[in-house]
Amino acid sequence: MDRPHALLQSIFGFDAFRPGQQDIVEAVASGRNTLAIMPTGGGKSLCFQLPALLRDGVTVVISPLIALMRDQVRGLTEAGVPAGALTSGNTDEETRAVFDALEAGRLKLLYMAPERLASGGTANMLRRIGVGLIAVDEAHCVSQWGHDFRPDYLRIGELRRALNVPLAAFPATADAETRAEIVTRLFDGEAPETFLRGFDRPNIRLAFSPKDQPRRQILAYAAARKGQSGIVYCATRAKTESLAAALEQAGHSACSYHGGMEAQNRRAVEARFQTEDGLIVVATVAFGMGIDKPDIRWVAHADLPKSIEAYYQEIGRAGRDGAPAETLTLYGPDDIRLRRTQIDESPAPPERRAADHARLNALLGLAEALDCRRQTLLGYFGEEAVPCGHCDLCDHPPERFDATEAVRKALSAMLRTGEYFGTGHLIDILTGAATDKIRERGHDKLPTYGVGREFDKRGWQAVFRQMMGRDLVRPDPERHGALRMMEAARPILKGEATIELRRDTIAAAAAARPAVK
Numbered sequence: 001m002d003r004p005h006a007l008l009q010s011i012f013g014f015d016a017f018r019p020g021q022q023d024i025v026e027a028v029a030s031g032r033n034t035l036a037i038m039p040t041g042g043g044k045s046l047c048f049q050l051p052a053l054l055r056d057g058v059t060v061v062i063s064p065l066i067a068l069m070r071d072q073v074r075g076l077t078e079a080g081v082p083a084g085a086l087t088s089g090n091t092d093e094e095t096r097a098v099f100d101a102l103e104a105g106r107l108k109l110l111y112m113a114p115e116r117l118a119s120g121g122t123a124n125m126l127r128r129i130g131v132g133l134i135a136v137d138e139a140h141c142v143s144q145w146g147h148d149f150r151p152d153y154l155r156i157g158e159l160r161r162a163l164n165v166p167l168a169a170f171p172a173t174a175d176a177e178t179r180a181e182i183v184t185r186l187f188d189g190e191a192p193e194t195f196l197r198g199f200d201r202p203n204i205r206l207a208f209s210p211k212d213q214p215r216r217q218i219l220a221y222a223a224a225r226k227g228q229s230g231i232v233y234c235a236t237r238a239k240t241e242s243l244a245a246a247l248e249q250a251g252h253s254a255c256s257y258h259g260g261m262e263a264q265n266r267r268a269v270e271a272r273f274q275t276e277d278g279l280i281v282v283a284t285v286a287f288g289m290g291i292d293k294p295d296i297r298w299v300a301h302a303d304l305p306k307s308i309e310a311y312y313q314e315i316g317r318a319g320r321d322g323a324p325a326e327t328l329t330l331y332g333p334d335d336i337r338l339r340r341t342q343i344d345e346s347p348a349p350p351e352r353r354a355a356d357h358a359r360l361n362a363l364l365g366l367a368e369a370l371d372c373r374r375q376t377l378l379g380y381f382g383e384e385a386v387p388c389g390h391c392d393l394c395d396h397p398p399e400r401f402d403a404t405e406a407v408r409k410a411l412s413a414m415l416r417t418g419e420y421f422g423t424g425h426l427i428d429i430l431t432g433a434a435t436d437k438i439r440e441r442g443h444d445k446l447p448t449y450g451v452g453r454e455f456d457k458r459g460w461q462a463v464f465r466q467m468m469g470r471d472l473v474r475p476d477p478e479r480h481g482a483l484r485m486m487e488a489a490r491p492i493l494k495g496e497a498t499i500e501l502r503r504d505t506i507a508a509a510a511a512a513r514p515a516v517k
């Protein structure tokens with residue numbers, strides 16, 4: 001048996017590498033600069049712990065998570081690997097013991113919070129003790145436009161230069177932009193060997209559904225999974241409370257959880273969730289960070305998450321034990337409007353807002369995907385996959401139709417009314433409704449008035465939602481959600497491009513009705 005496999009079994013107690021681990025271990029152990037993008041729970045700690053044993057000198061592990069560092073040090077020590085941590089959580093005695101072990105050349109792994117790098121003594125100390133490798137956990141924290149930016153991470157590149165040793169960076173998630181930023185800041189722009197593996201969680205079933213009557217939909221979903229532990233994510237605090245109450249009333253054991261609750265009450269919910277079987281937690285995104293419950297059987301989104309990364313992380317809390325788990329994400333035009341508004345109104349600089357819109361677009365593209373959901377999701381992370389055979393779209397391939405004409409009618413209704421109205425009024429124009437607003441504005445005189453009778457109101461809502469999902473139109477938060485046409489829609493309007501939409505999400509009744517031209 002080769003050395004890595006022998007250590008894998010004798011020290012770490014695993015029979016085999018997980019997909020991707022072996023290649024990463026080999027690259028890191030042989031001293032190549034490495035960027036390995038693995039999802040949380042994918043087993044990345046092994047990818048620097050095992051090479052640390054194969055390399056001379058100490059491996060310095062930089063991580064922002066104190067509790068995690070302490071856990072890993074404990075685990076390694078128990079396995080007979082000499083490891084220590086320098087964090088703000090140490091007692092003086094612990095710190096002294098770590099320094100003594102370092103000076104005596106006894107440590108193989110030294111964990112360190114990034115703040116340590118701010119003190120000038122650290123680099124000198126590291127130079128003296130002979131470092132063989134720098135491993136950077138949560139390496140996306142170096143990205144200034146990311147959500148977890150840690151200024152002290154910017155010092156890591158400097159440390160690498162000072163020590164002149166290989167560096168292995170492990171971000172938990174990295175879109176192309178974050179990846180580029182990591183390469184610039186940690187590797188001085190020199191491309192490291194890059195791995196992107198293990199994003200697939202094959203035991204998690206993926207499904208989306210247009211939001212129709214969200215409370216009824218979530219209640220029905222929970223009813224079919226009675227007695228199983230689940231999480232329902234909501235966009236607002238108020239909704240977590242009302243939905244939790246509705247679930248309780250329907251005979252489930254459920255509680256709400258959000259950032260506005262007292263820390264003490266939050267901890268009580270976390271503790272209940274860890275220990276109680278079949279509890280449903282209805283939560284905002286605040287819930288989940290520290291949750292490590294392996295047997296969460298389902299995760300539902302009562303509202304659309306804010307980005308494809310957030311979606312991935314939230315559904316990823318299901319089925320950590322590898323047993324089948326299910327997810328359902330509801331989405332509707334109100335969600336899209338809310339998320340766009342949140343981005344537009346955030347104090348972030350314009351580049352960051354543009355990136356956030358793109359991340360939201362990626363999620364909307366997934367929501368309105370025409371082919372395998374898993375393939376679409378993994379494709380976003382850069383991982384290739386074949387159709388999975390057990391997502392909602394593989395089970396029921398959506399019926400598509402040429403929607404070019406419908407989209408052009410919708411765009412024309414928008415443009416002829418000065419891009420001044422939201423979907424409700426636009427649909428009234430298209431379907432030829434006789435409302436006061438139509439009469440007052442003289443919109444019954446428009447050439448587009450009543451040209452869209454092939455769909456009813458719900459049918460048109462589905463068309464507009466898919467148009468938003470493809471980012472052909474956007475609600476303008478400064479004009480109460482009035483729809484604006486995006487450049488991508490121009491070729492369709494001008495008859496230079498065609499577009500297919502999904503028929504299944506357009507109300508069946510409307511689709512069945514013969515078109516009236």
Ligand code: ADP
Pocket residue numbers: 014015016017018021038039040041042043044045046
């Ligand atoms: P993360 O990628 O989030 O840092 P960890 O490194 O903590 O994840 O690994 C997640 C879990 O997977 C841990 O419980 C770890 O023991 C387990 N694990 C890692 N590698 C393997 C393997 N080769 N075989 C079996 N379990 C593994």
Ligand code: ZN
Pocket residue numbers: 372373374375387388389390391392393394395
């Ligand atoms: Zn599929």
